[in-house]
Amino acid sequence: MVKYLSIPFASVIAVLLLFFFPLQSTYEQQDQMAYNLSYNAVTNFVDSVRNKGYISPMMYSDFTRELGATNNLFDIQMEHKAKRYNPIYKDPTDEATFTGAAEVYYDAVYQQTILYTLFPDNGVSDFDPSRKYYLKEGDFFTVTVRNTNTTKAKLLSDFLTNGNSVDPTRIDIPYGGIVNNENY
Template sequence: MNAFSKMIEIIVTVFLLFLVPLQYIEMKQDLVCQVYVQNETIYFVDSVRNLGYVNRSMYQLFQKRIEQTNHVYHINLVHYKRLQSEETGGNQYVGTYTELILDELYGEEDTKYSMNKGDFFSVEIVNKDKTLSTRIFEMLIDKTVTMDEIYVTYGGGIRDEII
């Protein structure tokens, strides 16, 4: 029994000395990635809101910058076009989503996807791959988890429009 207790002692020691600190460090790394992706998203969305359009090079630069974190992301783009409602006298919004926006960006050379002042534009980003922190956590609890460690959403009204 003495050998068995020594073996358990070694396993617990390895667990406490290596895996728990590694889990903590990787959680901090996920937080750094979250902040980086959030800052890049804010910069991209604010650029679009100030200019009143998004073009292919802006979008590709944004993709390239967030991919520097070595994670795979799902990017959702949403544009709500403001329409004046004659019946109610208020505003109505019609949504255009990622697929149609990208179709217009990649349809012809140097095409812009234009928006008008008062429209709403937002971006949502979710990581599609599992971070090391998640993999360690799954190993510790011996179950598969679905957690989005890196999730960013940001948007706002278009301030200007192209002339």
Template structure:
């Protein structure tokens, strides 16, 4: 019976000295990476809003900065252009989405130009799981749910450069 209690003490000690600090610091690291990704989305979106265009170079830099987090992200770009009928009191909104924008950037080799008053929205969603999610799932603890949380940011284009 003494040997059983000794083994239990070793297991509890290993959990308290190793596993709990690893889980705590992994969770803190995931929070920092999520904050970094949020900052990069905000910076990328604001640079588009201020300049009025999306270039392939700027988009590649954005993807490279997100890749520095060692996570896989799905990036969604949406541009809404407002059109007003001058003769009547009606307006409509035309949406342009990621596929069309990337087609303009890469296949046509041009900038995607926005106009003052257009609305740009950038959204990213993490597609993989981090260390903390895998550890929590392995031990059956409650899920922290960081993998599927989208980060969205957007606003009206000011077009201050042109």
């Protein structure tokens, strides 16, 4: 009786060892390659924006095309924190009471506004300066990229562990920094 039960059990173990685990390893490597490509695309885009001081439609299109090469779907979130100064007065109604100091604060501009500047509905050429989104030196610019699709590695992992992942995110890249230059 034990002999008859050991053959199916050994067959199941052999299938797992010879098929599923190498397949899982291959899919994990694909996810790692997709992460590396995405990370390079994000860092190149953000560093380019920080060094130039603007975003053009061509820069954003190239960025999304590089992300698309990973065969994943992404949620891209851009944020621009514009540096502003608020002068400090002893009496706000009298300009003569200026203390010589100022508060620094940041106004946040998000994805929707940036994309509307890059891709307006007015049919203007891609090379028109009005389609560039400008930043100033000292501003902060950040991009966060997350995959929204379930990768093959995640599907196989859920199958093998009998899990049900609610969050398919395998690639999550936040990157940003201070704008270094205004190279208009």
